[in-house]
Amino acid sequence: MSISSTISHATSWAEIDGAALRSNVDQFRRIVGDRVLLAVVKANAYGHGSELVSREALAAGADWLGVFAIREGLALRASGIEAPILVLGPPMGDVSGALSAGLRLTVSSLNAAQEVAKVGLKGARLHLKLETGTNRQGLLGHELGEAASILSSSGAIVEGACTHFADIEDTTDHDFAQKQLARFEERLEELRSLGNSVPLPHAACSAATILFPSTHFAMVRVGISLYGLWPSRETFVSARTLGRAAISLRPALTWKTRIAQIKKLGVGEYVGYGRTYRATHQTRIAVLPIGYADGYDRGLSSGAHVLVRGVRAPVRGRICMNMTLVDVTDIPQAQDGDEVVLLGDQGEEKITAEDLARLAGTINYEIVARISPDLPRVLV
Ligand SMILES: Cc1ncc(COP(=O)(O)O)c(C=O)c1O
Structure with a gap:
């Protein structure tokens, strides 16, 4: 393929x-x-x-x-x-x-x-x-x-x-x-x-x-x-x-998904399991087909951001087994099928393994090592 x-x-x-x-x-x-x-x-x-x-x-x-x-x-x-x-x-x-x-x-x-x-x-x-x-x-x-x-x-x-x-x-x-x-x-x-x-x-x-x-x-x-x-x-x-700073490392992995669907929420509506997030304004929520079963740690719930059209979009509510909900209210052009970066660069923005590790209470090693082996890896 x-x-x-x-x-x-x-x-x-x-x-x-x-x-x-x-x-x-x-x-x-x-x-x-x-x-x-x-x-x-x-x-x-x-x-x-x-x-x-x-x-x-x-x-x-x-x-x-x-x-x-x-x-x-x-x-x-x-x-x-x-x-x-x-x-x-x-x-x-x-x-x-x-x-x-x-x-x-x-x-x-x-x-x-x-x-x-x-x-x-x-x-x-x-x-x-x-x-x-x-x-x-x-x-x-x-x-x-x-x-x-x-x-x-x-x-x-x-x-x-x-x-x-x-x-x-x-x-x-x-x-x-x-x-x-x-x-x-x-x-x-x-x-x-x-x-x-x-x-x-x-x-x-x-x-x-x-x-x-x-x-x-x-x-x-x-x-x-x-x-x-x-x-x-x-x-x-x-x-x-120790004067060994000359080394310059380049992260090799970008983890991506795509918007499956966008939902419009009215004021006071809840998001996801346990209703841990409630909209305080008219909100657009993008549904991402990625969850903790894929290695996107549940500890990132209501904490992490993803990148959509080069803009940071906050995760709202709890990360599910196979889905994650993010707020794209401030990214009006966002639409179904848009590429989303979970880890890596998009435009001027960047999400690092260290950012995710801090939020999930772990280390960068675990963030990358737990990306499900079932997801395709492509060389670019
Ligand atoms: C025995 C052994 N050698 C080398 C390494 C590589 O360590 P690092 O990823 O910190 O370079 C590991 C990683 O855990 C290890 O277990």
Whole structure:
């Protein structure tokens, strides 16, 4: 289906700006030089569309892809993507299929090491996750030697060792991240002293990659900022303070829908479930075919704006499962079929993932990652 027919058949869709994605990949390539640049494309590429983003990111110069689950990696392989893929989450599901498809697996417990070793594909490339203080995934210091020997004796190669920072984006105080970094370096040394060469150590997410060259090691795993979003306000401030402000990120996603219908309300009439909004004047309400089931958070009820004809239109009343009602009284030209921007730019106006996150009480990551995978993504 062509892009225009995909859009004309959809009630809502996301447009992905290929030039913005490429520019973001370029920025990280400049920062990390010839280190391996892994594009994190888990969670449907943070809602941007995993296959589409994977192809664009690789074409723009990313070297590896990172997914959470084996099934995500296998889906990328099935779509014909041959680049190295690292499964960042626990090796659950079709481990044998994953290794046969050449997926790299992350091993973060002795049980997982045994399970992967049972499948025992000679030459399988594995990455050991080392505990440094996040306490989410990670082998403890005394488990490292045993995990490495279980895997090596099954014929696997311990290609990588990695960790993930607990508190690098939520703060401008990076003491804890520095402690984790020091712990990672110690554990890596221990692993190497046991005879594992571990050619690919890695630790850095977007914030670490931007802020601290000492976290780059042989590979970085960049997610949110490849999509043009800052990990947080604190990371932005830290980048300024540390003199890393030269990086300029371009958000890649615009989320759109269309007006399904316009209704005229008289003074005193109510809008939507729970009658939480009541018109104080003659009001024109546009009905949008988008709701919380599509990822447009219910917490945005009576708070968010959308863009119609380049003008901000406030959401009135509660967001429904599949519909949202917005006030277009002050946009008299608005009519059925008009394109509406939920997230992104239109004319001079802009709605950012951070705006929506603030209103919904969450972070920009969640706003984009929860855009329903059922909605089409089109590359523009
Ligand atoms: C293990 C791991 N590495 C890297 C990333 C990428 O982080 P960011 O999106 O902040 O760049 C994530 C994201 O959650 C992750 O879980």
